[in-house]
Amino acid sequence: MAHFAQLDENDQVINVVVVDNNVILEPDGTENESKGIAYLEGICGSNYKYVQTSINANFRGEYAIIGGKYDRENDVFIGDGFVWN
Numbered sequence: 001m002a003h004f005a006q007l008d009e010n011d012q013v014i015n016v017v018v019v020d021n022n023v024i025l026e027p028d029g030t031e032n033e034s035k036g037i038a039y040l041e042g043i044c045g046s047n048y049k050y051v052q053t054s055i056n057a058n059f060r061g062e063y064a065i066i067g068g069k070y071d072r073e074n075d076v077f078i079g080d081g082f083v084w085n
Helices: 033-044
Strands: 002-007 013-019 049-053 069-071 076-078
Touching: 002 033, 013 033, 033 049
Parallel strands: none
Antiparallel strands: 002 013, 002 049, 069 076
């Protein structure tokens, strides 16, 4: 499963949503974040920004948490330091 942070206009995380891997996978098996974003915008509308997050904190720093922030300049999530193990 892929996880996406739903952001408000100030890049604060207001929700974390799960998207089935089949939605974001390319034929070669690689993930395509933009496919997940387009899928979520199709369901929820384009009033929000979406950024993929890693439950294992494999990319973008920490796992996105509600109330945390997305730092666009550094392409990382900033929260309370919570990391899934």
